[in-house]
Amino acid sequence: MSNSPQGQKAQKPQxxxxxxxxxxxxxxxxxxxxxxxxxxxxxxxVVVEMIAKYGFGSDIIAGGTSAATGETMALGFNNVAEQxxxxxxxxSTAVLIVHGWMYVVYLIADFRLWSxxxxxxxxxxxxxxxxxxxxxxxxxxxxxxxxxEAELAAHPEAAARx
Numbered sequence: 319m320s321n322s323p324q325g326q327k328a329q330k331p332q333x334x335x336x337x338x339x340x341x342x343x344x345x346x347x348x349x350x351x352x353x354x355x356x357x358x359x360x361x362x363x364v365v366v367e368m369i370a371k372y373g374f375g376s377d378i379i380a381g382g383t384s385a386a387t388g389e390t391m392a393l394g395f396n397n398v399a400e401q402x403x404x405x406x407x408x409x410s411t412a413v414l415i416v417h418g419w420m421y422v423v424y425l426i427a428d429f430r431l432w433s434x435x436x437x438x439x440x441x442x443x444x445x446x447x448x449x450x451x452x453x454x455x456x457x458x459x460x461x462x463x464x465x466x467e468a469e470l471a472a473h474p475e476a477a478a479r480x
Contacts, residue, residue, distance in 0.1 A: 338434040340470050346434050347466050350427040351459055354448060357424040358455035360417040365452050367410045375399060378413075382406025421449045435466060 336343060370376050376395035382403035383390055396403035425446060432442040445462060448455035 335436060336434060336470075336473075337436050340474075343431070343434045343466065343470060346427070346431040347463060350431045350445075351463060353420070353424040353427040354455045354459035357417070357420050357449045358453070358459075360413065360420050361449065361452055361455065363413045364417050367413050370395060371398075371410060377411070378409040379403045379406040380409050424449045424455075431462070431466070435469065 338346075367378060370378055374395065376397050379391070379394050379396045381390070381392065382394060382396065382405045384394070385402050385404055391403060391406070393409075394403050394406075396406075396408075428442060428445045432445065445458055448458035
């Protein structure tokens with residue numbers, strides 16, 4: 319076997335095609351980044367709420383009145399079985415609702431970036447898991463951001479779509 323150029327075919331670099339312009343992709347990346355951090359923070363608040371609810375049997379209440387002393391509380395833990403706080407705003411429920419809707423918007427941001435980059439479906443699922451596993455959204459966002467920027471830099475010919 320010889321290592322001459324005649325014996326081997328020269329491999330052409332694979333041409334990369336994006337689903338949008340570089341500006342559209344960077345816009346989608348920024349939107350995804352904001353939602354990844356917001357969803358990650360909300361998910362950490364959900365973890366705190368779950369620990370309070372299932373670990374201590376309490377809801378987190380803002381602005382309620384203590385049933386025992388009658389004094390107004392800025393923030394407190396309401397024992398679900400004994401109802402130690404009356405009135406107020408149930409932060410536990412609010413955190414769950416806000417995180418749920420924020421995750422829906424996070425999935426939209428994920429889908430937008432995924433479709434513009436034309437990645438395999440498995441990458442969409444990996445990014446989507448970032449919103450349901452604590453701390454994963456921060457890790458995945460950092461990696462996706464670096465990979466997207468690297469792909470845009472490596473394939474400038476693919477950016478001009480329109």
